[in-house]
Amino acid sequence: MIELSGVGKSYPGGIEALRDLGFSVARGEFVFLTGPSGAGKSTLLKLLTLQARPSVGRVVLDGVDLGRLAPGQLPLLRRRIGVVYQDFRLLYDRTVFENVAFALRVLGLPESQVRRDTLAALRSCGLEEKAALNPHRLSGGEQQRVAVARALVHDPGLVLADEPTGNLDADTGWEVMRLLASAHGRGATVVVATHNEAVMAALGHRRLLLRAGTLERDLPASAPSAEGERFRSAGPDPAPVPGPEPGVEAGIPA
Amino acid sequence: MSRPWGYFLREAGRQAWRQRLPTAVAVAALGLAALYGGAWMLLWNNARPWEGALDDVGRLNAYLETGLAPEAQAAARAAAQALPGVSEVDLVTPDQAAERLAGDPQIKAAMALLGDNPLPAALTVRLDGTDPALARDCAARLRGVPGVAEVDSGASGVENLLKANALARSVALVLLAAFSALALAIVGAVLRLAAWTRRRELAIMRLVGAGDSFIRAPFLLEGLLQGLLAGALASAALMALQAWVALRLRSDLGLDLAALLPRGVDTPMALALCLGTGALGLLGAAASLATLPLGDEWEGS
Numbered sequence: 001m002i003e004l005s006g007v008g009k010s011y012p013g014g015i016e017a018l019r020d021l022g023f024s025v026a027r028g029e030f031v032f033l034t035g036p037s038g039a040g041k042s043t044l045l046k047l048l049t050l051q052a053r054p055s056v057g058r059v060v061l062d063g064v065d066l067g068r069l070a071p072g073q074l075p076l077l078r079r080r081i082g083v084v085y086q087d088f089r090l091l092y093d094r095t096v097f098e099n100v101a102f103a104l105r106v107l108g109l110p111e112s113q114v115r116r117d118t119l120a121a122l123r124s125c126g127l128e129e130k131a132a133l134n135p136h137r138l139s140g141g142e143q144q145r146v147a148v149a150r151a152l153v154h155d156p157g158l159v160l161a162d163e164p165t166g167n168l169d170a171d172t173g174w175e176v177m178r179l180l181a182s183a184h185g186r187g188a189t190v191v192v193a194t195h196n197e198a199v200m201a202a203l204g205h206r207r208l209l210l211r212a213g214t215l216e217r218d219l220p221a222s223a224p225s226a227e228g229e230r231f232r233s234a235g236p237d238p239a240p241v242p243g244p245e246p247g248v249e250a251g252i253p254a
Numbered sequence: 255m256s257r258p259w260g261y262f263l264r265e266a267g268r269q270a271w272r273q274r275l276p277t278a279v280a281v282a283a284l285g286l287a288a289l290y291g292g293a294w295m296l297l298w299n300n301a302r303p304w305e306g307a308l309d310d311v312g313r314l315n316a317y318l319e320t321g322l323a324p325e326a327q328a329a330a331r332a333a334a335q336a337l338p339g340v341s342e343v344d345l346v347t348p349d350q351a352a353e354r355l356a357g358d359p360q361i362k363a364a365m366a367l368l369g370d371n372p373l374p375a376a377l378t379v380r381l382d383g384t385d386p387a388l389a390r391d392c393a394a395r396l397r398g399v400p401g402v403a404e405v406d407s408g409a410s411g412v413e414n415l416l417k418a419n420a421l422a423r424s425v426a427l428v429l430l431a432a433f434s435a436l437a438l439a440i441v442g443a444v445l446r447l448a449a450w451t452r453r454r455e456l457a458i459m460r461l462v463g464a465g466d467s468f469i470r471a472p473f474l475l476e477g478l479l480q481g482l483l484a485g486a487l488a489s490a491a492l493m494a495l496q497a498w499v500a501l502r503l504r505s506d507l508g509l510d511l512a513a514l515l516p517r518g519v520d521t522p523m524a525l526a527l528c529l530g531t532g533a534l535g536l537l538g539a540a541a542s543l544a545t546l547p548l549g550d551e552w553e554g555s
Contacts, residue, residue, distance in 0.1 A: 106464040107463070
């Protein structure tokens, strides 16, 4: 689903955010992208969400070489991806329903289908009652769930999440992770950039550890913790997992 | 892929409402252009009756010397008929001329005072066309015909009228183009401002896969709607002005506006104004958006 080889990204001023990065993620895989601040996680996600082009190297996404992507194909490829941001990136002058429906409208679907699928996505994210509200009237966790609903409403093959639990408390962080896990359960490839060691340890998925713009370690999936097992068994109320502690970067396994 | 036109319309309306003041400025600019365009259309439509004066250009009156013998009058008529560009010549005797003028009581009274008929015989010359230059040439030739004392063509006056008319139309056209360009620039600026204030939203739209046409359609629709609204307002204003002027002319001066403006502001003209300003708004929107990336961060990276 994702293939990177020799990827580098430099910004004006000589800042090298990524250097000779190479890895692949199989279709249907769940991968954590981790590393200290400034390691290049956000830049990598920008490449994968088609917000930036690599300076060097090759990025292949769902069989499409981004270096050969014509501008007209860009929206088509983005429609196959669902993206969740730490800062939610919602449209605050629209209702929750409009925010989620928007991702379907760009597909040119009939309004009846837009309505049906949007309501289904809101229902699965526990937001049906909030459909008519503006996002600024929701809590942070609810706003993040709106962002997840928007990312998942069109059933994308690839879901990318940038610190989706970063601004949330532990309980709501788990709710968001559960929604991402459900997309994974339906066959989507999921890449989550996170500092949340507890979530990573609990779920035991593969981890890509970035440091100073390079891939320092590629840790294979491990057995989930007991908490993660409870989460995976889709219990209705998974045990809260502690959120990231201050200075958690230092706690990331080397 | 079907186009969600209902959604685009709602977006255009939402956008216009969010930027009420700039939108009002754009509509006012388009409205001014429409008002000016309407005035120009009135001028164009009603200038045609003035062109009836051209009929006078196609007819010359050549007055013969007093006391000219009938044979000489006939010879002058034949000579005039032989001139190039002349289609028909009628000889009007002094008696016929007096008879024609007798319809006017004042002239009739003056003629009675004079006793003898003072009018000369005349030739009424019809030309092949209504070209003022032809009338001028024929008048010059007629003056050289034996027995012709004076030629009244009136061509130079009509020529001047036509030149003034053409100049007025040219100036009006240039001003219309200037107003339209100004309106285009204002519509473009308003929509660029809208795109700038919505840049974050547009970037999010891009991220979920919105294509160019999806992003641009509401802006284009907004430009079109601004133009249609401006055209409708301008038409209504012109109609109201026309009704007011007609009322004042009738009540204060006893004049009928329809006699002065045979073709006033009517439904076809209002429709033409609406369509014209709608096209202007659409063009302004398209031109202003053509160079905007509209939230596409990827391309600029």
